[in-house]
Amino acid sequence: MVEVSEQLIAGLKKKAVTLRKHIIRMTHNAQSGHPGGSMSACDIVTALYFHVLRVDPSNPTWPDRDRFVLSKGHACPVWYAALAERGFFPVEELMTFRKLNSRLQGHPELGTTPGVENAAGAEGQGLSFSVGLALASRMDHKAWRTYCVLGDGEQDVGQTWEAAMAASKYGLDSLTAFIDRNGIQQEGRTEDIMPLEPLAEKWEAFNWHVLTIDGHDFRQILAAIEEAHRTRGRPTAVIARTVKGKGVSFMENKIKYHGAATSDDELKLALAELEAMEAAF
Amino acid sequence: MVVVGADTTESIKTIEFAKAFPDRLFQLGIAEPNMISVAAGLAAAGKIPFAATYSVFGSAHTYNVIRQNVAYTNLNVKIFCSHAGLTVGPDGATHQINEDIALMRGIPRMTVLVPADGPETAKCVDAAGAMKGPVYCRFSRTNVPTVTAAGDGFTIGMARVLRDGFDVTLIGCGIMVARCLEAAATLEKERISARVINLSTVKPLDLATIDRAARETGGIVTAEEHTVVHGIGAAVASAIAANHPVPIAMVGVQDVFGESGEAEELLHKYGLTAEKIVEGAHDVLKRRDR
Numbered sequence: 001m002v003e004v005s006e007q008l009i010a011g012l013k014k015k016a017v018t019l020r021k022h023i024i025r026m027t028h029n030a031q032s033g034h035p036g037g038s039m040s041a042c043d044i045v046t047a048l049y050f051h052v053l054r055v056d057p058s059n060p061t062w063p064d065r066d067r068f069v070l071s072k073g074h075a076c077p078v079w080y081a082a083l084a085e086r087g088f089f090p091v092e093e094l095m096t097f098r099k100l101n102s103r104l105q106g107h108p109e110l111g112t113t114p115g116v117e118n119a120a121g122a123e124g125q126g127l128s129f130s131v132g133l134a135l136a137s138r139m140d141h142k143a144w145r146t147y148c149v150l151g152d153g154e155q156d157v158g159q160t161w162e163a164a165m166a167a168s169k170y171g172l173d174s175l176t177a178f179i180d181r182n183g184i185q186q187e188g189r190t191e192d193i194m195p196l197e198p199l200a201e202k203w204e205a206f207n208w209h210v211l212t213i214d215g216h217d218f219r220q221i222l223a224a225i226e227e228a229h230r231t232r233g234r235p236t237a238v239i240a241r242t243v244k245g246k247g248v249s250f251m252e253n254k255i256k257y258h259g260a261a262t263s264d265d266e267l268k269l270a271l272a273e274l275e276a277m278e279a280a281f
Numbered sequence: 282m283v284v285v286g287a288d289t290t291e292s293i294k295t296i297e298f299a300k301a302f303p304d305r306l307f308q309l310g311i312a313e314p315n316m317i318s319v320a321a322g323l324a325a326a327g328k329i330p331f332a333a334t335y336s337v338f339g340s341a342h343t344y345n346v347i348r349q350n351v352a353y354t355n356l357n358v359k360i361f362c363s364h365a366g367l368t369v370g371p372d373g374a375t376h377q378i379n380e381d382i383a384l385m386r387g388i389p390r391m392t393v394l395v396p397a398d399g400p401e402t403a404k405c406v407d408a409a410g411a412m413k414g415p416v417y418c419r420f421s422r423t424n425v426p427t428v429t430a431a432g433d434g435f436t437i438g439m440a441r442v443l444r445d446g447f448d449v450t451l452i453g454c455g456i457m458v459a460r461c462l463e464a465a466a467t468l469e470k471e472r473i474s475a476r477v478i479n480l481s482t483v484k485p486l487d488l489a490t491i492d493r494a495a496r497e498t499g500g501i502v503t504a505e506e507h508t509v510v511h512g513i514g515a516a517v518a519s520a521i522a523a524n525h526p527v528p529i530a531m532v533g534v535q536d537v538f539g540e541s542g543e544a545e546e547l548l549h550k551y552g553l554t555a556e557k558i559v560e561g562a563h564d565v566l567k568r569r570d571r
């Protein structure tokens with residue numbers, strides 16, 4: 001396992017709380033959007049944007065940058081929050097999320113938002129898009145890597161498995177897929193809507209290198225990325241066990257907050273919880 | 282009757298059907314192409330399946346499955362979709378399908394319905410269930426005023442004149458019917474008498490009613506929450522061009538994608554308003570009298 005300093009972990013934890021506050025504020029301000037899946041993916045996105053990805057906020061289309069693809073586009077609040085905190089655009093702009101004439105569309109739009117790498121909204125297209133990126137990186141003999149975040153509901157989508165086959169056919173070891181295994185999709189638990197288990201075995205059967213981690217443990221997230229980098233000849237799927245709505249007690253594991261913003265009272269409670277967490281650092 | 286769903290049964294309320302008939306709703310997850318083909322299989326074995334989800338997923342996302350497994354196979358599948366058009370609002374362009382009428386009316390054997398309000402949507406369900414063959418019915422997520430009466434008859438293939446008039450005809454579908462009526466009231470104050478037609482069946486088109494409108498009023502404005510490329514405007518234009526050409530103006534989305542915003546803001550920005558219909562009527566009258 002790689003050496004990861006206490007200081008790095010503390011910094012990432014703190015950043016993740018900042019992103020979660022943005023997510024809550026953005027969706028509250030819009031009175032719509034998808035906080036639950038944004039919060040569950042938050043630690044993965046934080047680790048990538050604040051430690052792993054080689055990107056240049058002053059040159060978002062730098063050709064040699066690593067690519068981050070958000071397949072589950074409805075979770076874009078976490079992406080926008082990370083991009084703003086990373087300096088791709090002003091943090092104040094986050095409050096235009098979902099408003100008329102905003103660069104921060106309700107679902108990601110390629111070319112409009114600095115740093116956004118793919119359009120998403122209809123579930124299940126991001127991994128295929130990532131396969132295309134990884135193929136291009138290899139054709140051009142480049143070192144940049146592709147990281148794709150998928151929802152577990154997206155495992156229902158046939159195209160996800162079409163992409164899985166294509167990625168292993170071409171041995172795309174520069175591609176890492178994170179499956180945000182929060183156990184909930186839009187209107188229920190994944191195992192009630194469309195049972196997924198055994199999920200790791202499915203990805204293994206598609207010839208991927210598969211890791212299962214706690215998606216809220218930065219050491220495990222960073223170790224998984226490290227292992228993906230070392231893995232040759234196969235793409236890596238990281239099944240990240242997460243909690244939908246993670247970070248705000250009354251939102252955790254609640255189906256409702258898949259696609260519902262907080263009320264005014266809930267906003268205060270949520271921010272108070274997150275601020276208390278922040279103060280503890 | 283059976284219902285198939287794709288992780289959206291609560292928001293589009295087919296869950297209510299499952300409460301009454303728990304073993305007749307099949308929840309198939311986020312897998313719409315599969316959902317449509319499963320519906321086709323159910324239909325082939327004699328069931329009357331209603332496949333229901335958001336319009337973007339029940340049309341564009343599944344287009345060739347519908348084409349091959351439903352229409353080409355001529356099966357009794359009823360696709361009922363909510364969340365059509367711009368009024369989906371803040372979710373943005375990925376979810377605002379303004380092309381589904383175009384897609385669906387291009388498929389041979391497909392019946393295409395666009396109800397104007399709640400009561401008419403209920404009638405569409407009954408009529409679609411009673412006829413044999415594939416049906417696509419689309420409606421919006423937003424609240425709409427009721428413009429049809431409970432007692433109004435409803436026959437697939439028949440357009441209904443909601444208000445008579447002789448100077449110009451306003452033909453609308455879906456949420457734009459209410460705006461056509463609003464526009465007609467404005468025009469009346471200007472002493473322009475506008476006929477209003479609710480085109481709730483887009484296909485098969487009621488050629489007789491459209492032809493009569495062209496002959497009797499001499500000008501047509503169409504209004505739809507949909508692209509003007511191959512929507513109801515295009516359908517009406519080709520019908521009158523073949524029979525009795527008169528000037529026509531089309532109110533609708535102008536070959537662009539939508540964006541995030543509140544429903545009313547978007548309708549305003551993209552020109553889907555009663556004012557634009559009035560402008561269209563003025564334009565048509567000017568061109569006719571030239």
Ligand SMILES: Cc1ncc(C[n+]2csc(CCOP(=O)(O)OP(=O)(O)O)c2C)c(N)n1
Pocket residue numbers: 034036037038040072074075121122123124150151152153154155180182184185186244258287288289311312313338342
């Ligand atoms: C093809 C498609 N069908 C339906 C939807 C509507 N929808 C939006 S999010 C969602 C559930 C997503 O669940 P999951 O992938 O687990 O996301 P997460 O829990 O990470 O938020 C659904 C059904 C969609 N976006 N795309």
Ligand SMILES: [Mg+2]
Pocket residue numbers: 037151152153180181182183184185
């Ligand atoms: Mg999920």
